[in-house]
Amino acid sequence: MPHSRRLWIALLIVVLIALAVWLIPNWQSDDQSNDASANAGDDRSTAVSAIEAQRGDLEITVGALGTVRSLSSIDVYPRVEGELLTVDFEEGEHVEKGQRLATIDPRDYQAQLAAAQGQLVQDQAQLNSAREDLERYETLSQSQSISRQELEQQRQLVRQYEGAVSSDRADIESAQVQLDYTDITAPNAGIIGIRNVDPGNLVSSGDDAPIATLTQLDPISVVFSLPSQYVPALREQLTAGDSPSVSATTVGDERLEGQLTSIDSQIDTATGTVRLRARFDNAAERLYPRAFVDVRLTVDTLHDRVIVPAPAVQTGQDGLFVYVVGDDDTVTRHAVDVSASEDHRSALASGVSAGERVVVDGVDSLRDGAEVRVVSDALPGDASASATADEDADTQTPRDAS
Numbered sequence: 168m169p170h171s172r173r174l175w176i177a178l179l180i181v182v183l184i185a186l187a188v189w190l191i192p193n194w195q196s197d198d199q200s201n202d203a204s205a206n207a208g209d210d211r212s213t214a215v216s217a218i219e220a221q222r223g224d225l226e227i228t229v230g231a232l233g234t235v236r237s238l239s240s241i242d243v244y245p246r247v248e249g250e251l252l253t254v255d256f257e258e259g260e261h262v263e264k265g266q267r268l269a270t271i272d273p274r275d276y277q278a279q280l281a282a283a284q285g286q287l288v289q290d291q292a293q294l295n296s297a298r299e300d301l302e303r304y305e306t307l308s309q310s311q312s313i314s315r316q317e318l319e320q321q322r323q324l325v326r327q328y329e330g331a332v333s334s335d336r337a338d339i340e341s342a343q344v345q346l347d348y349t350d351i352t353a354p355n356a357g358i359i360g361i362r363n364v365d366p367g368n369l370v371s372s373g374d375d376a377p378i379a380t381l382t383q384l385d386p387i388s389v390v391f392s393l394p395s396q397y398v399p400a401l402r403e404q405l406t407a408g409d410s411p412s413v414s415a416t417t418v419g420d421e422r423l424e425g426q427l428t429s430i431d432s433q434i435d436t437a438t439g440t441v442r443l444r445a446r447f448d449n450a451a452e453r454l455y456p457r458a459f460v461d462v463r464l465t466v467d468t469l470h471d472r473v474i475v476p477a478p479a480v481q482t483g484q485d486g487l488f489v490y491v492v493g494d495d496d497t498v499t500r501h502a503v504d505v506s507a508s509e510d511h512r513s514a515l516a517s518g519v520s521a522g523e524r525v526v527v528d529g530v531d532s533l534r535d536g537a538e539v540r541v542v543s544d545a546l547p548g549d550a551s552a553s554a555t556a557d558e559d560a561d562t563q564t565p566r567d568a569s
Contacts, residue, residue, distance in 0.1 A: 216528035216543040217492050218476060222521040225469045225514040226412075227507050233391030233415060233462040235454045237384065238446075239355050242377035245271060245370040246348035254378075258361045262353045262381070269378055271370065273349040280342035287335035294328035301325050357383040358452075382456055387449040389415050389425070391462045392440040400466060401430060401443070413445035415454065416461040423447055423454065427464065469506055472514035479525040480505060480513050489519060490526040490533050492541060498526060500535040 245251075249271040256268050304321045307313045353359070363376040370378070404411055410426040417423070425447035434441045445462070447454060454460070479489045480503060487505055490498040503518030519525060524541070526533065533539070 212538040212540040213532050214529055214542045215526045215539045217524040217526050217541045220473050220475045220519050220521050220523050220525055222471060223474050225472055225474060225507060225509055225512060226465045227467040227509055228463045228465050229393060231391040231393055231462045233389040233460050235456050235458045235460060236388050236390050237382045237456045238386060238388050239383040241354055241381045243268060243351065243379050243381055244372060244374060244377045245351065246372055247271060247345055248371035249349060251364060251366050251368050251370050254362055254366055256359050260359060262359050264353055264356045266353045267350060268353055269351040271349040273346055276342065276346040276349055280339065280346055283335060283338040283342045287332065287339060290328060290331040290335050294332055297325045297328050353381055355381060355383055357381045384452050385449040386446050387454050389445050389447065389460060389462060390442055392442050395434045395439055395441050397466050398430060398441055412465045414463045415447060417453055421453055469514045472506060473519050473521050474512050474514055475519060475525050476527045477508050477511045477513045479527045481530055490530060491519065492524040492526060492539060496539055498533055498537050498539055
């Protein structure tokens with residue numbers, strides 16, 4: 168019996184020790200939770216990101232799909248018939264204005280020029296002889312040794328030879344032009360394309376395909392269409408000499424800046440749009456003819472406006488508003504009038520002054536007069552700032568709805 172009692176006492180002691188081991192950590196955890204709740208209850212402010220409103224200009228742009236077009240694209244055809252002797256360019260190379268591109272056999276045209284020059288020498292000799300005879304006839308006419316009719320005939324003969332000489336000179340110029348056409352040169356600077364004919368072939372001005380195509384790449388243009396509602400404002404700017412700026416984004420996301428140069432003379436009635444042309448410097452040849460590019464045209468610029476990030480502007484039942492952070496770290500709800508929004512920025516006509524801080528992150532949990540803690544002055548879109556504000560907001564104790 169004493170042995171059994173001691174066994175029960177030992178088991179009871181083991182059970183008590185186990186209960187103590189289990190209860191003590193839970194008491195500590197509850198105390199820590201109560202302390203954390205008390206501390207959280209002490210800080211009832213909401214973590215937000217804010218930024219100062221700035222005064223400046225806001226460009227209003229519209230987008231379109233544009234096609235790159237050369238300002239000068241020339242099909243190089245032969246002007247005379249003959250055998251193509253040489254092709255003096257490498258396909259795809261840049262050529263200068265006046266550079267030789269190809270040569271046609273010139274011998275036939277050299278012979279035609281020589282014949283015209285010989286005819287001129289002959290007719291000039293006859294003209295000189297006729298003029299000398301005319302001088303003698305005029306002397307004899309004064310002494311009435313010849314009739315007046317013979318004098319007039321000699322004068323007509325001189326005029327005839329003068330006409331022949333003029334015709335010969337024109338023939339020489341024509342033959343020279345034909346001879347010059349055998350030397351085919353670049354009419355403009357640009358990139359020469361793939362050739363369509365090889366040396367040894369007979370070419371003529373009636374060929375279906377050109378020898379090659381010469382395309383100017385710098386400067387270059389982009390043609391695009393916009394709704395006709397923009398025509399009056401754009402024409403007014405062009406007439407005033409203020410060419411609107413145009414940006415083109417290539418396939419590689421490279422952005423190039425250019426200027427609007429012209430508007431088409433008529434509107435497409437089927438689509439209600441009008442074509443426009445913008446000019447770009449293209450020294451690096453990033454724009455290539457017939458490529459598609461994304462175009463953005465600046466149709467207007469709002470000057471001297473209060474600019475805030477677009478996420479700061481919220482929509483309520485009574486209109487648009489922003490939360491402005493005061494010096495006492497409380498927010499005030501300001502009704503605003505938004506003139507326009509562009510590129511994640513909004514231009515305000517009223518409601519906020521430059522220098523006032525507006526909330527851009529953490530707006531959802533705010534109300535008028537709420538206490539806030541600005542944890543970041545970064546621009547909206549800063550992932551780290553947004554994450555910090557969200558994490559801090561998650562640790563807040565929710566305000567009493569009342």
